[in-house]
Amino acid sequence: MSExxxxxxxxxxxxxxxxxxxxxxxxxxxAQSLYYQMSFQMQHGRGPDWNDAMAHCSDEMRALWRNALxxxxxxxDGGKVNPVKDGEASV
Numbered sequence: 001m002s003e004x005x006x007x008x009x010x011x012x013x014x015x016x017x018x019x020x021x022x023x024x025x026x027x028x029x030x031a032q033s034l035y036y037q038m039s040f041q042m043q044h045g046r047g048p049d050w051n052d053a054m055a056h057c058s059d060e061m062r063a064l065w066r067n068a069l070x071x072x073x074x075x076x077d078g079g080k081v082n083p084v085k086d087g088e089a090s091v
Contacts, residue, residue, distance in 0.1 A: 008039055019053070028065055029053040031081045049079040 011020035020035035029036055031053035040048035050069055054062045069076050073083030 006038070006042060008035065008042070011035060026057065026061060028057055028061070037081075047081075049081055050074065050076050051079070 011017055015022055016029060018036065018039070019029035019031075019033045021030035021033050023030065028050070029048075029052075031037075031048055031050045036053070037047055040046075040052065050065070054065055057065070066076050074080055075084065
């Protein structure tokens with residue numbers, strides 16, 4: 001293995017094999033999961049956002065999650081994963 005290679009161990013069998021969180025199949029992957037972020041980066045050459053995490057969901061589920069994330073202060077359309085902290089500008 002070369003110095004610039006990374007390897008991730010698979011999540012436990014009772015966890016989602018894509019994001020390593022415990023969730024039902026119809027729910028989004030955990031875009032905040034370190035495993036998901038690293039695995040996605042290794043596969044796609046960029047970090048994931050909530051739209052990536054919700055891509056497999058129904059239109060109704062995506063709308064529900066999108067609205068809830070926006071209510072929490074997450075700039076979903078801007079590709080953010082975490083809410084903007086008080087006093088910080090959205091970058």
